[in-house]
Structures are given as C-alpha cells and as structure tokens.
Amino acid sequence: MLFDILPRVGLKPRDYILKFVIPSLIISVILTVLGVKYFTGYVRLIFLLLPLLIVGSAIGYPYIELDTQKNQINEKLHIFITKFGVLSITDLDRKELMKLLSEEKEELGQLAEESKKIYVLIKRWNQSLAEACRFLATRTPSNEFADFLDRMAYSLDSGEELKDFLSDEQDIVMEDYAAFYKRALYSLDMFKEMYVSAITSVAFFVTFAVIVPFLMPYDFTTTVTFALLGFILIEVLMVYGIKSKLPYDRLWHTGEKPTAVDLKLKKWLIISIILTVVLTTTLVWGKYIAEIPKMVKIPYQILFATGVTPLLIGGYMAQREENLVIRKEYNFPDFLRSLGNSVSAKGGGMTESLKYLSSHDFGPLTKDLERLYKRISIRIDNNKAWRYFGFDTCSYLIQLFSEMFERCTFLGGDPGKASEIIGTNFRKIINLRKSKYQSVAQFSGIIYGLGGGMALSLYASYGVAQMVSNLYTTLDIPEAMISVINIMSPGDLSMVSYLMYAVLVFYSMVSGYLIKLMDGGHLQCSLMHFVIMLWIASIVSYVTGLLVQSILGVGIPLY
Template sequence: MFFDILPRVGLKPKDYILKFILPASVISLLLLILGITYFSGYTRLVVLFLPLLLMGSAIGYPYIELDSQRQKINERLHIFITKFGVLSITDLDRKELMHLLATEKEELGQLATESHKIFVLIKRWNQSLAESCRFLANRSPSSQFGDFLDRMAYSIDSGQELKEFLHGEQDIVMEDYGEFYKRAIYTLDTFKEMYVSAVTSVSFFVTFAIIAPFLLPYDFVTMVTVALLGFVLIEVLLVYAIKSRLPYDRLWHTGEKPTKIDLKLKKWLIISVIGTVLFTLFLLWGKFIGEIPQIMKIPYQIIFALGMSPLAIGGYFAQREENLVIRKEFNFPDFLRSLGDSVSAKGGGMTDSLEYLSSNDFGPLTKDLEGLYKRVSIRVNSQKAWRYFGYDTCSYMIQLFSEMFERCTFLGGNAGVAAHMIGKNFRKIINLRKAKYQSVSQFSGIMYGLAGGMALTLYASAGVANMVNGLYTSLDIPDTMISIVNIITPEDFSLIAYLIYGVLVIYSIVSGYLIKLMDGGHYQVSLMHFVIMLWVASIVGYIAEVMTGSLLGTSLPI
C-alpha cells in the first residue's frame, strides 16, 4: 500500500497530504488555468506539462525519499558494522552501545537515525534488543540492513554473545558492502557511457545548428546559442544524476580547523588565482590595447589557455598531497595491527608502543605517527590526540577508524582484537577503492579525448559554414531569392566562434569537476584537469580552424 511507505520515511498521512499533495494540487490547478487562458501553441503545451511534473513529484516523493535512505544506509554500512563490532568488545551494555551509535550522526548518517530508533524501543518501550531489531528489520529501507538486524535478533534469542555475533558478521557485511560498491562502480561505468553518448550526440546537434540555417529559415546566432545552451544543460543534468547515484566515499578529512596541508593548498590556490588574473589581464592588454606584435599573433584560444594555465599550479600541489594521502591509507592497516599487537603484549602500554612504532618506517604516515606519539605522551587528552592524528593525515578513512580504535581502548576493549578487526575491514575498503580509481582514470582519458573531438567537430563545422557563406556571397543571387537564402555577417561568425570556444571551456570545467566527484578526492585537483582539457580543446580547435581554412580556402573572421 502507498500509505504504508509514509511511516518509513518519517511522514504521517495527514502531514503528507497537507505539505505535499495539497500545495501541489493548488499550484497545478493555477498553472492549468493560466495555460489555457493566456498561452497558445507550443508555449501552452510547456505550461500544461508543468502541473503533471509537479503532481508526479509530489506523489513520487515518498518513493524517492525511501530510495535515498536506502542509498545512505548501504553506503555507510561498512563503517557501521566496523564501529559496532569494535565497540561491542568493550564493557558497554547493549542500551548504552545503541545510544553511542545513535550519537555518531556525522560518521553513520542515516544509520545513526536507525540506531536511535532501536535505542528508543529499548529505553522507552521496554523492548529487548532482539525484539527491537526484529521490529525495525521489517521497516528498514535497506534490505541488507534489514537482513543484518534479523540475523542479530535470531542470534541474541539463541543465546549467542553480541560481540561473538558481530565478530562473525564482519566478513558477511563487508562482503555485502563490497557487492554494493562493485554495483556502484558498474553504475558509474554505465553513466560514463551515457555521458560520452550524450556529449557526442549534442556535439552533432550543435554541428547541425551551425549548418541548418543555410537550409531552413532560422537565425544563425539564435540556433547556435540554443544548441550550446542545451549542451550545457545536458552536462549539468548528467553531473547531477551521477552525483545522486555515487556512494559516499570521500578521501579528504572533515576536520573543524584547517591542517597545515590545508593551509598550504589554500596558499597555492590563492597564488594560482592571482597569477591567473594578472597573466590573463596582461595577455588581453597586450593583444587588444597595447598591441604587442608577439602577443597579437597568438590566436584567442591559446591566449585564453595561457591565461588559465597558472590554475594548474594549485591543482598540481593538491594532486601531489592527494597521492600522499592515498599512500598513507595503504600503510595505516599495517601500523594499526602492529600497534594493537604491541599494546596487547605489553598490557596496555599505548605510549611505549607508539614510541617504538614511530621510529619505524611507515612511508608518508611516519611523520604523522611522530606527531601522534608526542601528543599522547603529554597525557592531556588521548581522544583529541587521535582526532588530530586523523586530521593531520588528511584522510577521512584514517580519521574515522583511528577514532574507533581510540574509543574502544578508552572504554576498556582489547586493543589487539580491535586493531585486527579495523585493519582487516580497512584493507578491504582500500582494495575496493583501487577498482574505482582505475575506472575514474579511464574516464579521465575519455574526457580528454572528447575535448579534442568536440573541438575538431565544432570548428570544422564552423569552417564549412563559413565556406558555404562565402559561396553564397560570391553568387549573383536574384532579388526574389534573397529572402530565402541566409547569409551570415562576419560579426555573427565571430560571435559563433566565441560561443563554440565558450562551450569548450564550460565542458572542461564540468569534466574536471566530475572527475574529482567520481573519485572522492580534493576538488582543487579539478583545476589541473580543467587546464589540461582546456589546452587539448584549444590546440585541437586552433589546428582544426587552420586546416579547415587551408583546405576550404576560408578562415573564420576573428
């Protein structure tokens, strides 16, 4: 039943009708009246389509919200099961354990809300943990999480210890998460194909818009502008679709204060922006005002690419730091297992174990371990020391899992068991990320190729249009045919060429952002991808313009 879904997304039928259905119905009725009364033709169809879209959105909202909650649960299930398993080996009772999980909203997201529901059932409704899990399993948006709750309820009823059950569930849930992650990568591959197909199709549409005014009674600039705006709109919609389906898997930390690396990247970003502004202004002044001969010979595509090139500096340094963070993540499980074994062997000597391990080589992580040892040895606040260690590594995963380890040992849990559990799950996540990085790397190459292909197609089409236009202007056209034949002025051709290049610039911006959206890395790296794609598009566009002009005996009037 439709109304059975509403409680699962936190809505009462009355609130849903008053907040969604009723406003949508009123607005839709007003749009219908306005469309029938004041509009006609295609405009009326567009206006009359809006009520259908609005009502469809209102009716489909519960399903969309339910799917969103399912996605949020599945994408953080690996963090939940690891944290749940690690905390279960402490001396916390079950009610306190669920309360602690319910407070971790930043780490667990929707799963913190689900944990809070279990806690409320235990505390306020005097339900056992098994009864609460069984009750929530039938109402969970995620089938994977529901199956986990069913298994937990059965194991508790059968008398199995909670920590034994959760220890055995680590492999099961992590395997389910691995399948979810692989499906997400497969979906990502599907979106890559859609993105390539959409960009290619719209490129041909823009090409048609450049040629069509010679055959149909349409304005050149209007046709090209509409086609290019459609291209930008489709790009934005595709980015939104990809973003909504990608699992939450960020690389960079979420610290409250910027770390030294954050400040360093910010410094290089400011230098890049200032350098870009000054260099671009100098090139524009030299070409259009100062009329420096050497700069005036440079085509406008190369001028703009040169002006934007300093942005690659900030992107390069961000890429370098990002690679270090990835290497730190590869070393973290080995460090944590060594630390857990050492602490267990020494009976709780965390400081001594850190002192010994910080003198060993753990690659880029070694410097951060030295800082961790210095903070822990002061014995002021161990929790903050581990938190700052996670921030200093700049890794979101190290930030989360190192705080899990610290919380477990602080509450009396076995350091060796916790370290092995965290390290094992951490290693599985890293291996899954390798497949994602490889997929994104392949997509990056495709995007660079598309940038060159688009530039070649669009500038070649513009060259052909200029040749046809020159042929028309050289003919002695009778007065009766002048109204039928379209002729483009040099000013319009200049505007069309600039519009084409503007779309290539927008494509480079969107594609650079999309690459970092997919791999979850630092968005400043997208500046480097933007500059590289801009150079590819600029060089290929200029070469296509020159070759088209030499082959067809024309040149764009720029």
C-alpha cells in the same frame, strides 16, 4: 501501498496529506485555470503539464525519500559494522552500546537514526535487543541492513554473545557492502557511457547549429548561442544525475579547523588565482588594447589557455597531497595492527608502543605518527590526540577508524581485537577504492579525447559553413532563388568562433569537476584537469583552423 511507506520515511499520513498532497493539488488547480484562461499554444501546454509534474512529485516523494534512505544506509554500512563490532568488545551493555551508535550522526548518517529507533524500543518500550531488531527489520528501507538485523535477532535468541556474533558478522556485512559498491561502480560505468553519448550528441547539435542559417532565416550567432545554452543544460543535468547516484565515499578529512596541508593548498590556490588574473589581464591588454605586434599574432585559443595555466599550480599541489593521502591509507592498516598487537602483548603501554612504532618507516604516515606520539606522551587528552592525528593525515577513513580504535581502548576493549577488525575492514575498503580509481582514470582519458574530438568537429564544421557562405556571396543568384536559399553575411562569424571556444571552456570546467566528483578527492585537483583539457581543446581547435584554412581556402579568425 503508499501509506505503508510513509512510516518508513518518518511521515504520518495526516502530515503527508497536509504538507504535500493538498498544496500540490491547490497549485495544480491554479496553474490549470491560468493556462486555460490566459494562454494558448505551447505556453498553455506547459501550464497544463506543470500540474501533472507537481502532483506526480508529491505522490512520488515517499518513494524517492525511501530510496534515498536506502542508499544512505548502504553506503555507510561498512562504517557501522566496524564501529558496532569494535565497541561490542568493550565493557558497555547493549543499551549503552545502541545509545552510543545513535549519537554518531556525523559518521553513520541514517544508520544513526536506525540505531536510535532500536535504542528507543529498548529503553522506553522495554523490548529486548532481539525483539527491537526483528521489529526494525520489517521497516528499514535497506534489504542488506534488514537481513543483518534478522541474523542478529536470531543469534541473540539462540544465546550467542553479541561480540561473538558481530565478530563473525564482519565478513558477511563487508561482502554486502562490497556488492553494493560494485553495483555503484557498474552504475558509474553506465553514467560514463551516457555522458559520452550526451556530449557527442550535443556536439553534433552545436555543429548542426552552424549549418541551420543556410536552411532557415536565422543568423549564426543566434543559433550557436541557443546550442551553447542547450549544451550547458545537458552538462548540468548529467552532473546532477551522476552526483545523485554516486555512493558517499570521500577521501579528504572533515575537520572543523584547516590543517597545515589545507592552509598550504589554500596558499597555492590564492597564488594561482592571482597569477592567472595578472597573466590573463596582461595578455588581453597586450593583444587587444595595446596591440603589441608579437602579442597580436598569438591565437586567442592559445592566449586564453596560457592565461589560465597558473591554475595548474594549485591543482598540481592538491593532486600531489591527495596522492600522499592515498599512500597513507595503504599504510594505515599495517600500522594499526602492529600497534594493537604491541599494546595487547604488553598489557597496556600505548605510549611505549607508539614510541617504538614511530621510529619505523610507514611511508608518508611516519611524520603523522611522530606527532601522534608526542601528543600522547604529554598525557593531556588522548581522544583529542587521536582526533588531531586523523585530521593531520587528511584522510576521512583514517579519521574515522583511528577514532574508533581510540574509543574502544578507552572503554576497556582489547586493542589487539580492535585493530584486527579495523585493519581487515579498512584493507577491504581501500581495495574497493582501487577499482574506482582505475575506472575514473579510464574516464579521464575518455573525456580528454572527447574534448579534442569536440574541438575538431566544431571548428571543421565552422570552416565548412564559412566556405559555403563565401561561395553563396560570390555567386550571381537570381531573386527567385534568394527566397529559397538563405544567404548569410559572413561578417559575424568571428563571434561564432568565440562562442564555440566558450563551449570548449565550459566543457573543460565541468569535466574537471566531474572527475573529482567521481573519485571523491579534493576539488582543487579539478583545476589541473581543467587546464590540461583546455590546452588539448585549444591546440586542436587552432590546428584545425589552420588545416581548414589551407585546405578549403577560407579565412577562419585565428587571432
């Protein structure tokens, strides 16, 4: 079974044994010998478990690689079928068509490799397209793609034209992609619940770490530090798990050179960082070094949150541009259909059609259309003109699909049919994205509330721990009881308070990054979420400290 999978992931049995199995066995034997000979206890157990993990990884690698290729195929299936359908209405023969698809590695990813296999079977082994498709269908890791290849092979054998088949196939493949996308959204909902559960559990663990010194001979700083490290580890693992399962669905363009919007965002990011460094340095100097009376009274939570607030500027500017990009995507299908129908009706005349459409209102897309018309009217290089148009919109989807339209018209395809295929599929994709944006918006609200809840529980437990510690120090406890009850000195509790706030800062940073990871947007927008979550956590922690101080009568370090 294992050796049947190897050809599907591009590995020969001999290479797999030499590169994966034998090295893993040698390393496992060495670790086992070292563990048995030189170590005892838990260290020996770790050395004996590592070989099992290494050998298991070597055996499981083909299955992991197969699943990875499957996801890579499924997440680019919508781009593949659109490009395949658009190019099929040109004057290219089948061999050239498959060669062209095999060269689009940036756009199609693993599907370009699958297309290359078909092209090699046609060119070098003199197979027909139907035979090549049927051969590959039994070896591709994706069931959806295999079904598509089987349908295409049967259709071609029955004498149907390739362009007619692909035209009818658009809806079927897009439905398969929609089903894959919705499954990914369901997985995303599951990961959201796992993330909330994990963070809640770890918050309880950090809270428990504050109580441990009363039960075991450890100081507060040590236990809270270990809890903080555990919290960081859980956060990193959860982010990695979510990232590995999310489908590739980016929003921002992939241009080689930064656009005017990219330069603008970079400028605001630099300004935000400089203001943050200056403001934070000034506040820290005034509170802890110069000890200015009014600044000394500022709580450290509010002081730090104020210091990083300028990052909100860079995040807000990126979020505003991202919203414009989303609006451009909503207007793009209408523009492309109008352009394709206009060019088809006039029997050519791309420049005249663009001139006419650029005077109409397509929302935020209008300015980009005006620049496209100016570049096209110069008549130097239409391919670059459309490529720069995609970059200027800053949309990855517009970048891909506008280049498809240009390539089709350049190769002699019907602009009307091309715009119909692209516009319909584009509209389906952005409708799927709406569901994702709604899901991510709900998740954002959850983690905002979770940050406030963490601050409340941490600082409330901190206040209770300090009250109990103060109570123990005021009681006359016999020597016999001191050996049973661990009485800790409250002198280092201020450091514990700072460590707990560090947990909240790290949580805000990771959660802000996770939001943009899920929606595929610009990472600079995460700064805005980070600042907002940090302010929520800072205000809740400070207010909780005041309430605990007034109710329990303990002195929590607030300043």
